[in-house]
Amino acid sequence: DKIRYDDIAQGQLGDCWLMCSLAAIAENEVLVRDLFDLKECNPSTGTYVVRLCKDGSWKRMILDDSIPCVPGGGPLYSQCKNGYLWCMLVEKAFAKSNGSYAAIRTGFPYEALIDLTGAPYKEFNLQDPATKESIRDGSLWQRLCKYDGYNYVMTLSTSGVDHRTEGGNRSGGGLVAGHAYSLIGVHEMPSKGLKLCKIRNPWGSFEWDGDWSDKSLLWTEETKREFGWSDEDDGIFWMSFDDMVSNFVGINVCLVRHTGLGTKVWNEDRKKICYKFSRSGNGSEVESVEMFEFKVKEEGAEAFLTVHQPDKRRIGSPDYFDIGVTVLKKNADSSGYSLVGYMSP
Numbered sequence: 169d170k171i172r173y174d175d176i177a178q179g180q181l182g183d184c185w186l187m188c189s190l191a192a193i194a195e196n197e198v199l200v201r202d203l204f205d206l207k208e209c210n211p212s213t214g215t216y217v218v219r220l221c222k223d224g225s226w227k228r229m230i231l232d233d234s235i236p237c238v239p240g241g242g243p244l245y246s247q248c249k250n251g252y253l254w255c256m257l258v259e260k261a262f263a264k265s266n267g268s269y270a271a272i273r274t275g276f277p278y279e280a281l282i283d284l285t286g287a288p289y290k291e292f293n294l295q296d297p298a299t300k301e302s303i304r305d306g307s308l309w310q311r312l313c314k315y316d317g318y319n320y321v322m323t324l325s326t327s328g329v330d331h332r333t334e335g336g337n338r339s340g341g342g343l344v345a346g347h348a349y350s351l352i353g354v355h356e357m358p359s360k361g362l363k364l365c366k367i368r369n370p371w372g373s374f375e376w377d378g379d380w381s382d383k384s385l386l387w388t389e390e391t392k393r394e395f396g397w398s399d400e401d402d403g404i405f406w407m408s409f410d411d412m413v414s415n416f417v418g419i420n421v422c423l424v425r426h427t428g429l430g431t432k433v434w435n436e437d438r439k440k441i442c443y444k445f446s447r448s449g450n451g452s453e454v455e456s457v458e459m460f461e462f463k464v465k466e467e468g469a470e471a472f473l474t475v476h477q478p479d480k481r482r483i484g485s486p487d488y489f490d491i492g493v494t495v496l497k498k499n500a501d502s503s504g505y506s507l508v509g510y511m512s513p
Contacts, residue, residue, distance in 0.1 A: 170197065171194055171197035171200045171201065171254065172194060172197075173191040173192075173194040173195055173350070173352075173368065174191075174249070174372060174402060174403075175194065175248045175249050175250070175252050175254070175255060176190055176191050176194070176246065176247075176248065176249075176255045176370060176372070177246065177247040177248070177249060177371070177372055178246055178370055178371055179243060179244055179245040179246050179247055180244055180245065181244075181245040181246070181269060181272070181273060182273045182274055183245075183246075183259065183262075183272050183273060183274075183275070184347050184348045184370055184371075185274070185275035185276055185277050185279065185280055185348045186258075186259065186262060186272060186275065186280045187246060187255075187259075187348075187370040188277050188280075188323055188348035188349060188350055188370040189277045189280035189281050189284060189321075189323060189348075190255060190258060190280070190284070190370075191350050191368060191370045192277075192281075192321045192322070192323055192350040192351075192352070192422075193281070193284055193285065193321055193424075195321070195350075195352060196319060196321075196426070196428065196429055198426055198428030198429070199284070199285060199321075199424065199426065199428075199429075200254060200258075202219070202426075203218055203219055203220070203258060203284065204216070204217065204218060204219070204254070204257075205217035205218075205219060205228060208228075211233075214232050214233040214234075215230070215231070215232065215233075216230075216231045216232075216233065216253075216257050217229065217230055217231070218231060218257060218258060218261035220261055220262070220265055220283045220284070221282065221283050221284070221285070221286035222265055222283060222479065223476050223477070223478050223479060224438060224474070224475075224476030225438055225440075226286065227265070229261040229264055229265060231257060231260055231261060231264065233253065233257070235256050235260065236269065243256060245259060245269060246259045258284075259272075262280075262283070265283075265479075265482075266479060266481040266482050267481070267482050267483050271481045271482065271483070272481065274346075275481075276325065276348070276418075276420070277323035277325065277348045277420050278291060278323070278420040278422070281321060281323070281420065281422035281424075282422075285321070285422055285424040286436075287422050287423050287424035287425070287434070288423050288472035288474055289420055289421060289422045289423060290420070290421045290423065291418060291419070291420050291421075292308065292418065292419040292420075292421075293417070293418055294413050294416060294417055294418060294419065295417060303413050308413075309354070309356075309363055309409055312351075312354045312365075312419075313354055313356070315421050315423075316353055316354050318423075318425075318429075318431055319429040319430065319431060320421050320422060320423055320424060321421070321422040321424055322350070322351035322352075322419065322420065322421050322422070323348055323349065323350055323351060323419070323420045323422075324348070324349045324350075324351050324367065324412070324416045324418070324419055324420075325347070325348050325349075325416060325417055325418040325420070326343050326344060326345055326346060326347050326348075326349075326415070326416055326417060327345065327346070327417045328345030328346045329345060329346040342374075342376060342377050342378075343376055343415055343416075344369070344374060347369070348370070349367050349368060349369055349370070349416075350367065350368040350370065351365060351366075351367055351419065352366050352367065352368055352404070353365070353366035354366070354409070355394075355395055357391065357394050357395070360391065362391070362408070363408065363409040363410075364380055364395055364406045364407065364408055364409070365406065365407050365408070365409055365412045366395075366404065366405075366406055367404070367405055367406070367407060367412070368403050368404045368405075369403040369405075370403065371403055372402060372403040373401055373402075373403055374403070375401070375403060375404070375405040376405045376407055376415075378407070378411060379407070379408060379411060380405075380406045380407055380408055380411075381405050381406070381407075382397075382398070382399040382400075382401075382405055383399065423472070434472075437462075439458070439460060441457075441458045441475070442458065443456070443457060443458075444456045461498075473493055473495065475491050475493055477489075477491070490513030491513060492510060492511060492512045492513050493510065493511045494507070494509075494510040495507075495508040495509050495510065496508060
């Protein structure tokens with residue numbers, strides 16, 4: 169049957185960063201179907217194969233269909249409505265790849281989106297001075313409209329700590345502290361000077377109750393038609409752009425491209441990098457690093473370079489070490505290189 173964002177219900181595990189990301193990619197079901205090696209899945213034997221992009225490369229996770237449950241009841245963690253399994257299987261694949269369900273408690277949506285799509289991402293810290301300036305001059309809104317037009321997957325984060333998920337208390341309304349939401353659309357109505365954002369809580373309930381919420385008195389018949397207003401208790405709500413940047417602390421944009429989304433796919437290459445160290449005194453120094461050459465064939469093309477390290481969620485994974493990335497341009501006269509840009513640790 170169809171894969172839908174509202175198939176998902178978060179259970180008694182604080183992994184909203186994953187549930188939010190799953191709901192966001194489920195807006196475009198091709199992204200969910202790509203996670204499953206359907207030729208290798210065999211429901212009759214309870215065998216499934218899920219593909220995740222872990223530590224920078226795609227890996228196959230072989231799973232059975234045993235799911236942790238409440239004694240005498242249903243699934244303890246995530247659930248799929250109408251008896252579907254896909255959400256529970258992806259959550260189990262994340263748990264298996266990191267060693268346990270406990271290992272996937274708390275996180276940021278961009279972490280899950282990297283693993284789910286393998287695509288690069290942009291992060292906007294709404295407290296950062298440069299981001300605040302982009303809010304004032306309107307360029308952040310223009311970017312979000314552009315990303316929405318590309319069908320990029322976008323999520324939002326609130327500050328604080330989520331005390332509601334594993335405590336089970338989800339009564340009331342408003343935004344949840346330490347929680348992740350899907351930004352599923354941005355829409356402007358210039359004649360009214362309105363810039364509204366369509367947002368979803370992955371719980372499927374517990375919505376914003378301020379201006380432009382479902383019950384807000386600001387809605388008119390005209391704006392209801394323009395924005396597709398609904399007052400269903402489905403976790404989906406609208407907020408003004410100003411309220412969004414005031415109440416959330418971060419925006420994550422997954423730059424995923426797919427023919428099924430009507431976008432030209434990225435030219436992609438993945439390399440394993442090996443750093444060699446030498447001991448000197450009380451510490452160690454990098455002895456050699458990898459250098460790769462790539463050619464940009466189109467004027468104005470975008471290039472994203474990302475370095476991955478083993479996920480710290482896994483027990484026994486090595487400590488992160490500082491990595492810098494430098495981009496150099498080969499001089500036309502072959503006399504050497506000139507600096508394009510760099511990212512220091």
